[in-house]
Amino acid sequence: MFYQELGQDDSLTLHTDLYQINMMYTYFKKGIAERNAVFEAYYRQEPFGNGYSVFAGLEHAILYLQNLHFKESDLEYLRQAVGYDDDFIDYLRHFEMKLTVRSMREGEIVFANEPLLQVEGPLAQCQLVETALLNIVNFQTLLATKAARVKLAVQGDGVMEFGTRRAQEADAALWGTRAAYIGGFDSTSNVRAGKLFGIPVSGTHAHSLVEAFGSEYEAFKAYAETHRDCVFLVDTYDTVRSGVPNAIRVAQEMGNKINFQGVRIDSGDMAYISKQVRRELDNAGFPAAKIYASNDLDETTITSLKMQGAKIDVWGIGTKYITAYDQPALGAVYKLVSIEDDQGRMRDTLKISSNAVKVSTPGKKQVWRISANTQKKNEGDWIARAGVDPRKFKSLYMFHPQYNYINKVVTDYTAEPLLKPIFENGQLIYEKPQLGDIKKFCAANLDGLWDEYKRSLNPQEYPVDLAQDLYDSKMNQIQDIRSKIIKGDAM
Numbered sequence: 150m151f152y153q154e155l156g157q158d159d160s161l162t163l164h165t166d167l168y169q170i171n172m173m174y175t176y177f178k179k180g181i182a183e184r185n186a187v188f189e190a191y192y193r194q195e196p197f198g199n200g201y202s203v204f205a206g207l208e209h210a211i212l213y214l215q216n217l218h219f220k221e222s223d224l225e226y227l228r229q230a231v232g233y234d235d236d237f238i239d240y241l242r243h244f245e246m247k248l249t250v251r252s253m254r255e256g257e258i259v260f261a262n263e264p265l266l267q268v269e270g271p272l273a274q275c276q277l278v279e280t281a282l283l284n285i286v287n288f289q290t291l292l293a294t295k296a297a298r299v300k301l302a303v304q305g306d307g308v309m310e311f312g313t314r315r316a317q318e319a320d321a322a323l324w325g326t327r328a329a330y331i332g333g334f335d336s337t338s339n340v341r342a343g344k345l346f347g348i349p350v351s352g353t354h355a356h357s358l359v360e361a362f363g364s365e366y367e368a369f370k371a372y373a374e375t376h377r378d379c380v381f382l383v384d385t386y387d388t389v390r391s392g393v394p395n396a397i398r399v400a401q402e403m404g405n406k407i408n409f410q411g412v413r414i415d416s417g418d419m420a421y422i423s424k425q426v427r428r429e430l431d432n433a434g435f436p437a438a439k440i441y442a443s444n445d446l447d448e449t450t451i452t453s454l455k456m457q458g459a460k461i462d463v464w465g466i467g468t469k470y471i472t473a474y475d476q477p478a479l480g481a482v483y484k485l486v487s488i489e490d491d492q493g494r495m496r497d498t499l500k501i502s503s504n505a506v507k508v509s510t511p512g513k514k515q516v517w518r519i520s521a522n523t524q525k526k527n528e529g530d531w532i533a534r535a536g537v538d539p540r541k542f543k544s545l546y547m548f549h550p551q552y553n554y555i556n557k558v559v560t561d562y563t564a565e566p567l568l569k570p571i572f573e574n575g576q577l578i579y580e581k582p583q584l585g586d587i588k589k590f591c592a593a594n595l596d597g598l599w600d601e602y603k604r605s606l607n608p609q610e611y612p613v614d615l616a617q618d619l620y621d622s623k624m625n626q627i628q629d630i631r632s633k634i635i636k637g638d639a640m
C-alpha cells in the first residue's frame with residue numbers, strides 16, 4: 150500500500166534497510182555496482198513444527214520489482230536526510246531494474262534450505278531488493294503454511310478468514326487473506342481483498358446487531374427481512390436458552406423467504422454447546438442448517454474440538470491465523486552465492502557459521518523435485534548447480550547433506566525444476582496464474598506429498614539433498630577457508 154494519503158509521493162523503492170543503500174554506495178564508489186551477482190533466499194526450519202511450507206508472495210514481489218525506480222522525491226530525501234553525494238544520486242536517478250529473477254511458484258510446497266527465490270544481476274540492484282523481497286516472502290509463505298495446517302485440521306469443512314481486525318495493520322490483512330486462500334481457506338470477510346483478488350467474500354453478523362435492536366428476536370427478524378442468506382449469531386445472551394430458540398423462531402416465521410444457512414457460536418465450550426445446538430436445530434426440522442464457530446480458533450483447538458465430537462460445520466478463523474500467533478516469523482534469509490570477479494568470471498561465495506545448518510551453499514542453483522514414476526509421490530528434492538539436468542541421468546544418488554549414511558538410489562523418476570523464470574534482465578516473462586489456479590495448484594501439490602510429511606505433529610523430515618558435486622565443492626570451500634584462517638591468511 151502506498152501512502153499518498155499522508156501527502157507524500159510514496160513508493161516501495163525506499164522500502165529497504167539503510168544498510169542496503171550504504172552498500173550500494175560502496176559498490177558504486179568502488180566501481181563494482183554493475184558486477185553480476187546471484188543471491189538466493191531460503192529459510193532454515195519449517196514453521197509451526199510443520200513438515201513443509203507453502204510458498205507465497207510472488208505476486209506482490211512482481212508488483213514491487215516492476216515498479217522499482219527512484220522518484221525525484223526519493224532522491225531528494227536521500228540527498229538531504231542521509232547525505233549521499235550528487236554522483237550517487239545521479240546514478241540512482243538512472244536506475245533501471247535489470248534483474249533476472251527465478252522463483253518457486255505460489256502454492257508450491259517448499260522445504261527448509263532450498264532456494265525459494267533467486268535474484269541475479271547488477272550487484273547493487275540485488276542488494277537493494279533484499280529487504281522488501283524477504284519482507285514479502287517471509288510473511289506470505291508463513292501465512293500460507295498456517296492456512297494449510299488449518300485446512301488439514303478442518304477435514305473438509307468450510308473455513309472463513311476473519312483476521313483483518315486483529316492483523317498487524319492493513320497490508321498484512323490484505324496479503325494475509327490472499328495467502329489464506331492459497332493455503333486452503335474458502336473465503337474472507339475482507340471486502341477489499343474480495344475486490345482486488347477475487348477471493349469469495351462471506352460473513353455473518355456481529356453482537357452489535359443484537360445489541361442495537363435490544364432483543365435477539367428483533368435483530369434476527371430485521372436481518373432476515375433485509376437479507377436472503379442468514380446465519381444468526383446466537384451467543385449474545387445465552388446460546389441454548391435464548392439464541393438458538395430465537396434463530397429457529399425467525400427461520401420458521403420467514404420460511405422460504407430466507408435461506409436459513411445456520412447459526413454462529415462465538416464463546417463458551419464449543420464442543421458441548423455445538424452438540425446441544427445441533428440437537429435443537431434437528432428437532433426443529435432444520436437438519437441442513439449449519440453450525441459456524443469462531444473464537445480464537447486455530448489448528449490445535451480445531452483438532453481438539455474434532456476429537457471431542459463437536460458438531461461444527463464451518464470454522465471462522467481470525468487472530469491466531471492472521472498474526473501467525475504461535476510463530477510470528479519464518480526467518481528466511483537472502484545470501485550472496487556467486488559474484489563476478491575482476492576477470493569477468495563468476496566466483497562462488499560462502500558464509501561460514503559454527504552452526505552447521507547456517508553454512509550457506511555456494512553457487513547458483515536449481516531445485517529439482519524428484520518423483521517416482523511408479524507411485525506418483527515425491528521422493529525428495531535435489532539441489533544441483535544451475536545447468537545440471539537430472540532428466541539426462543538414468544539414476545540419481547540422493548543423500549542427506551548432514552547425515553550422509555541416509556541415502557538412496559532413485560531410478561525411473563520424473564524431475565521437475567522448481568525455480569521458474571520470472572524476470573529476464575528486468576523484463577517480466579512469467580505469465581501470472583489466476584489466484585484460483587494457484588489455490589488448485591497448492592492442493593494438487595499437497596496430494597503429491599506422503600501423509601508422513603503432512604501430519605501437523607512431529608512430521609517426518611522430507612529429503613532435501615545436494616548433488617554430489619555441489620556437496621563436494623561446499624565442503625572443499627569450507628575446508629579452504631578454515632585452513633586459511635588457521636594459517637593466519639587474511640580473509
Ligand SMILES: Nc1ncnc2c1ncn2[C@@H]1O[C@H](COP(=O)(O)OP(=O)(O)OP(=O)(O)O)[C@@H](O)[C@H]1O
Pocket residue numbers: 415416417418419420421443444445446450453454457
Ligand atoms: N471444548 C473446547 N475444547 C478446547 N477448546 C475450547 C473448547 N471450547 C472453546 N475452546 C477454546 O477455548 C478458548 C477460550 O474460551 P473461553 O470459554 O475461556 O472463553 P470465551 O467463551 O471466549 O469467553 P467469553 O464469554 O469472554 O467470550 C477459545 O480459544 C475457544 O476457542
Ligand SMILES: O=P(O)(O)OC[C@H]1O[C@H](OP(=O)(O)OP(=O)(O)O)[C@H](O)[C@@H]1O
Pocket residue numbers: 311312314315354355356357415443444445446465466467468469
Ligand atoms: O476470534 P477470532 O479468530 O479472532 O475471529 C474473529 C473474531 O472477531 C469477532 O469478534 P469481536 O469480538 O471482534 O466482534 P463481535 O462483536 O462480532 O464478536 C468474531 O466474533 C470473532 O470472535
Ligand SMILES: O=C(O)c1cccnc1
Pocket residue numbers: 311312338351352353354355413443465467
Ligand atoms: O462475518 C463474520 O461473522 C465475522 C467477520 C469478521 C470477524 N468476525 C466475524
